[in-house]
Amino acid sequence: MSGEEEENAAELKIGDEFLKAKCLMNCEVAIILHHKYEQLQQTSDDPMNQVSQVFEKSLQYVKRFSRYKNPDAVRQVREYPSSLWKILSRYQLAEFELCVLGNLCPETVEEAIAMVPSIKTRGRAHDDEAIEKMLNDLSLIKKFE
Amino acid sequence: MFLKVKLPWNVVVPAENLDAKGPMLQRSIVVRLLDDFARRKATKDLGYFLAVTTLENIGEGRVRENTGEVLFPVVFSGITFKIFRGEVLDGTVHKVLKHGVFLKCGPVENIYLTCSKMPDYRYVQAENPVFLSEKNPKIEKDVVVRVIVIGTKWLEAEREFQALVSLEGDFLGPVSCENPLD
Numbered sequence: 001m002s003g004e005e006e007e008n009a010a011e012l013k014i015g016d017e018f019l020k021a022k023c024l025m026n027c028e029v030a031i032i033l034h035h036k037y038e039q040l041q042q043t044s045d046d047p048m049n050q051v052s053q054v055f056e057k058s059l060q061y062v063k064r065f066s067r068y069k070n071p072d073a074v075r076q077v078r079e080y081p082s083s084l085w086k087i088l089s090r091y092q093l094a095e096f097e098l099c100v101l102g103n104l105c106p107e108t109v110e111e112a113i114a115m116v117p118s119i120k121t122r123g124r125a126h127d128d129e130a131i132e133k134m135l136n137d138l139s140l141i142k143k144f145e
Numbered sequence: 146m147f148l149k150v151k152l153p154w155n156v157v158v159p160a161e162n163l164d165a166k167g168p169m170l171q172r173s174i175v176v177r178l179l180d181d182f183a184r185r186k187a188t189k190d191l192g193y194f195l196a197v198t199t200l201e202n203i204g205e206g207r208v209r210e211n212t213g214e215v216l217f218p219v220v221f222s223g224i225t226f227k228i229f230r231g232e233v234l235d236g237t238v239h240k241v242l243k244h245g246v247f248l249k250c251g252p253v254e255n256i257y258l259t260c261s262k263m264p265d266y267r268y269v270q271a272e273n274p275v276f277l278s279e280k281n282p283k284i285e286k287d288v289v290v291r292v293i294v295i296g297t298k299w300l301e302a303e304r305e306f307q308a309l310v311s312l313e314g315d316f317l318g319p320v321s322c323e324n325p326l327d
Contacts, residue, residue, distance in 0.1 A: 007229060007230045007231070008230055008231040009146075009229040009230060009231035009232040009294070010231035010232075010293075011231065013231075022148065022149035023146050023147065023148055023149070024146075024147040024148065024149055024224065025147075026147070028147075029147045029195075029224060032196065032198060032224060033195070033196060033224075036196050051183075052183040052186070052194075053252070054183075054186060054187070054193045054194060054195055054226075054252040055183075055195055055196060057249070057251060057252045057254075058147075058193075058195050058226060058251045058252050061249075061250065061251040061252075062147075062251075064237070065235055096146065099146060099147075100146070100232070100233060103234075103235075104233060104234075104235070104291070106316070110315065110316075111315075111316045114233075114314060114315040114316040114317075115233045115316065116233075
């Protein structure tokens with residue numbers, strides 16, 4: 001098992017370097033990888049041959065697990081992540097927490113706490129009402145797509 | 146979780162790829178960096194390397210005495226993928242065995258969900274084997290399952306991660322394949 005026995009994302013113990021590292025939501029990764037892939041398409045007849053397996057598998061994954069299936073839609077929602085990041089500062093979420101919420105899209109307060117237990121425990125006194133409001137804000141953004 | 150990282154790296158450019166014209170040199174460095182990056186595949190600390198996004202800085206090149214290659218210290222930003230213990234994520238079943246199923250999630254394919262961590266599920270042997278439950282949707286190949294990571298392991302020789310996951314927890318289990326938001 002992992003050498004760092006302390007690591008536990010549920011309690012937001014994921015190592016300082018990762019708390020500081022910028023996390024990316026699946027939809028953001030989809031935008032970036034799509035862009036890379038389009039660049040390759042312009043210079044190569046067989047772009048899939050040009051990319052690593054890691055790239056290919058990740059692209060498949062984010063295509064499936066973010067809501068934007070085609071490049072046009074992705075372009076249209078470029079602003080979407082930035083408004084999500086505003087929520088991050090409003091609710092003092094760690095990037096890791098916001099990205100899990102953004103990827104999994106929980107619908108209820110209970111579900112949100114099950115997905116990201118640290119939003120309840122990290123001493124930030126998020127009561128249920130605040131979490132509800134946060135989920136509302138997140139779903140409002142979704143409606144603008 | 147996908148991460149945006151900023152990394153220092155040493156790029157070695159063979160002498161024959163050196164060109165006094167600036168843009169060509171930069172191109173050689175980028176090509177070399179992308180090569181190295183793809184070959185490295187993953188590291189224990191940062192996870193899987195997906196893509197280089199920007200080359201932030203190219204330092205002074207230093208000639209290597211024996212080979213004539215030039216080593217450039219560079220700093221670049223890129224995207225990596227790492228699985229954390231305690232993280233909840235969605236994976237796709239790609240193999241069903243008697244004692245559990247294997248999921249894939251992004252670049253990681255060895256994510257094991259053992260039957261002892263699938264409460265209420267039982268294995269049913271068939272042409273397409275499946276795990277059935279009285280209360281929950283079945284788990285079979287290509288089903289998307291929401292799981293919590295209970296352990297990760299780095300395999301140095303293969304440069305791969307393995308993870309153990311569980312369904313024990315609220316709101317975990319198969320999720321509808323149809324995306325409700327489409």
